[in-house]
Amino acid sequence: MAEPLELYDVTIIGGGPAGMYAAFYSGMRDLKTKLIEAKEELGGRLLIYPEKMIWDVGGFAPVKCEQLIAQLAQQARIFDPTVVFGQQITGLSKQEDGTYVLEAESGEKHWTRTIILALGRGILKMEKLNIEGAERYEVTNLHYTVQELEPFRGKRVIISGGGNSAVDWANELESIAASVTVIHRRDWFGGHEKNVLRMKNSSVQVRTLHAITQLHSDDGETIGKVTVSDLETGVTEVLETDAIIVNHGLKSDFTGITDWGLDMDDWNVFANGKLETNIAGIYAAGDFASYDSKVNLIAGAFSDAVLALNSAKLFIDPEAPRVAYVSSHNDRFKEKNRALGYKDEDDE
Structure with missing residues (x-):
């Protein structure tokens, strides 16, 4: 008999920059978080160009793709999210209580209150x-x-x-x-x-x-x-x-996600300014998200992740603060600061 599924607050599909930062920020919002990546490692499309130099990420000038991946992956795990590799999500079913069950191509299932789609360009194949x-x-x-x-x-x-x-x-x-x-x-x-x-x-x-x-x-x-x-x-x-x-471009495959009823074109899902899709409780971030004033930079993917997670938090708890406190004032970082040898005002 199969074990009962464990319910998560947020399940992030995709382990590129948007998905990794979403996992980190979800921890800042004190949400029970799962990240599912179809490949066996984090990085998304950046994995294709490990030695390329990236100049347009705040605080790094410049940084190699492989170094940025490593630091994003480390940051993503700060609040110990569940990370699942090698599962390509295809199926979606809504439960009577409003939660969702996701199903991988291989048959594994995942139970969640909300979903962040950080699919990038999908499963990419070189032309x-x-x-x-x-x-x-x-x-x-x-x-x-x-x-x-x-x-x-x-x-x-x-x-x-x-x-x-x-x-x-x-x-x-x-x-x-x-x-x-x-x-x-x-x-x-x-x-x-x-x-x-x-x-x-x-x-x-x-x-x-x-x-x-x-x-x-x-x-x-x-x-x-x-x-x-x-x-x-x-x-x-x-x-x-x-x-x-x-370098003749990439072909994209979003598998069964295109059958969920999302408002999307061949490459993107359409979202509003809160990164909400047309399906309640499902949000988008990064390259997969399309909306007015979209910024197609890695820095924009980080912003998308924050907006999507804030929307997910309010969907779960409408009385919650609209945004997380910044890290210098966020209680979730106090113990981590002490572990690094830093004192805050409460320690005086």
Whole structure:
């Protein structure tokens, strides 16, 4: 016989920046908290770019993705939330008392009063290079992400794509690789303007309105050359290479959550200024949330988490304070401050 489910005040789905900060702030609001992450580690989309430098998070200038993940994860666990890995939530059922039961794809169930959807872009899958036989080189020198920069030192690198990541990788590798060439189908780049300008003013060779159309290998294991085609004229050119990095975007999968009756489009759930969705007791935060005045930065994800948790707290207890006290005046931090050797006015 299955054990009875334990009821939580808040269940956060998604372990990226919004989900991790939501877990921390939920503790500040003295709520019984569970965080469920489909992968086996916290970090969300940041896990794709562990060595990328992030400059726009308050108090960090700059910080590597992997370091930011580690510190957010440590902060998320301060109030000992229950953290569940490897479960992709698909099902939702509302109980007679207004609580919810969530069901994972694998069958596990979770009982909760409120839900914070911090799904980011969902279960992300890289768009692969659409050339027959390309997959055989994925174990050697065809890459869809950059985990470390050092393996590319002294190599001739070709980057296919024109989004933020392609531009960032080009800039990061410019001083490490023997050469960097960016091949992009369009004549404009989706990266931040300052980073695009930096790339164009560097030694990086930029070829817009071009695409990789053929891969060549002498040994059948590694790519030695690529054919690049001019999409306007059809003229082709063969370039030698030691490594190819592909950044053609991501495909998103929200699984059964799209069947819950949420007001959403292909990428986002629509929320109001309190991060409330159209279903009572269900809130959104981070990239998954769409609303007027949305700030698409990690800093914005933190703000979303706070607003969503405050709404959840008031849903559970309408008489509760509208927001949590700041940490310098929050009773939940007194013991933790003492453990760090700090005294407050009550200790005098």
